[in-house]
Amino acid sequence: MHRFRGYVPALVFLAGCAFLWRPHAQRSVPLALPLSTVLQGMTGYEVHDQVVSDDERRVAGMTDYVARAYSRDSVVAFTTLVSYYDHQAQGKTIHSPRNCLPGAGWEILRAGTRKLSVDGASRTVNQYILKNGTATAVAYYWYQGRGRVVANEYRVKWNLLRDAALLGHTEEALVRVVVPVVGDAIADSASADRSLAEASVVGDQIATRMIREVARVLPGKSAAIPIS
Numbered sequence: 067m068h069r070f071r072g073y074v075p076a077l078v079f080l081a082g083c084a085f086l087w088r089p090h091a092q093r094s095v096p097l098a099l100p101l102s103t104v105l106q107g108m109t110g111y112e113v114h115d116q117v118v119s120d121d122e123r124r125v126a127g128m129t130d131y132v133a134r135a136y137s138r139d140s141v142v143a144f145t146t147l148v149s150y151y152d153h154q155a156q157g158k159t160i161h162s163p164r165n166c167l168p169g170a171g172w173e174i175l176r177a178g179t180r181k182l183s184v185d186g187a188s189r190t191v192n193q194y195i196l197k198n199g200t201a202t203a204v205a206y207y208w209y210q211g212r213g214r215v216v217a218n219e220y221r222v223k224w225n226l227l228r229d230a231a232l233l234g235h236t237e238e239a240l241v242r243v244v245v246p247v248v249g250d251a252i253a254d255s256a257s258a259d260r261s262l263a264e265a266s267v268v269g270d271q272i273a274t275r276m277i278r279e280v281a282r283v284l285p286g287k288s289a290a291i292p293i294s
Contacts, residue, residue, distance in 0.1 A: 092230060094129075094152040095237035099283040101132040104148055105276060111136040111143060127151065127158040144272055147242040148280055154226060154236040162219055163207045163242060164192075172196040172203075179217050180206065180266075182274050190217045191273055195262070202247040204265040206273045210280050211238035241280055245269045 107113050116133040123131070128149040135145045151160060167174060176195040181188050191208040209216045212229055216222050230236050245265040 092153045092155055093235050095235050095285045096152060097130070097150060097283050098285050101130050101148055101150060101283060104132055104279045104283060105134070105146060105272075108136060111138055112140075113137075116145070126161055142246060144243060144245045144268060146244075146272070146276060148239055148276075150237070150239045152237050154230070154238065159226065160209065160222075160238060160240045163194075163205070163240070164219070167194070167196065167205070170198075172198045175202075180270065180273075182270060182277070184215075184274050184277050189215045189277060191215070192217045193266070193269070196244075203244050204247060204262065204269050205242065205244045206269050207240065207242040208273075208277075209238055210241055210277065211284055212236075215277055237285060239280055239284065241276055243269055243273050243276060245272070 114135045114137065116135055118126075118131055118133060126149060129152040131147065131149040133145070133147045135142050137143060149160070151158070154160065164174075164177070173196065174194055175197050178193055179190050180193040181190055183189075189208075191206050194205045194207075196203045196205055209222045212225070212233075212235075214225065216225065226236055226238070245268050247261050247265045
């Protein structure tokens with residue numbers, strides 16, 4: 067097994083060359099349904115649409131997006147973001163939140179993954195514990211499209227290069243869920259652990275539902291999620 071690892075860089079290079087050599091073959095793939103229909107409402111929550119500025123949208127390169135905050139008693143319980151790319155090419159690919167979050171002022175306290183059960187299947191997503199000043203949050207994110215739900219950044223890149231070369235289409239969505247943590251989540255105490263656990267319960271529920279919701283609006287066979 068170890069001897070094959072030496073070939074990985076070469077394979078990635080070749081796939082990258084194919085990606086660059088076939089920009090003319092990349093076709094834009096529209097959504098099956100509007101992103102605005104994703105988690106439009108939830109019982110017991112007030113829903114507020116959030117706006118991504120034109121500059122941010124231009125830098126991100128997304129084709130479309132939907133961003134919302136869900137509140138109870140005027141307090142934000144969680145936020146969601148789905149950014150969709152109808153195709154990806156050199157200079158126009160999904161930006162990893164792992165790189166964007168620090169630029170937005172968030173410090174990553176803990177980075178890992180979380181397994182979710184979605185309709186009887188196990189799905190792996192990224193789960194980060196974040197801090198920004200006095201605010202602490204649990205963030206989930208993953209990449210969804212072309213029949214996959216993927217957390218691993220390297221696998222995402224490999225899938226992108228391979229599908230660009232072999233399939234000629236690279237549509238994909240970045241999905242993010244952020245749950246504010248009530249209380250001090252970095253204190254070494256039972257209450258801190260409890261606060262993080264409570265936020266994770268909410269995050270698990272919303273992330274599971276978002277995987278289903280996003281699958282519903284993705285184009286063609288992307289709606290099915292046979293592999294991760």
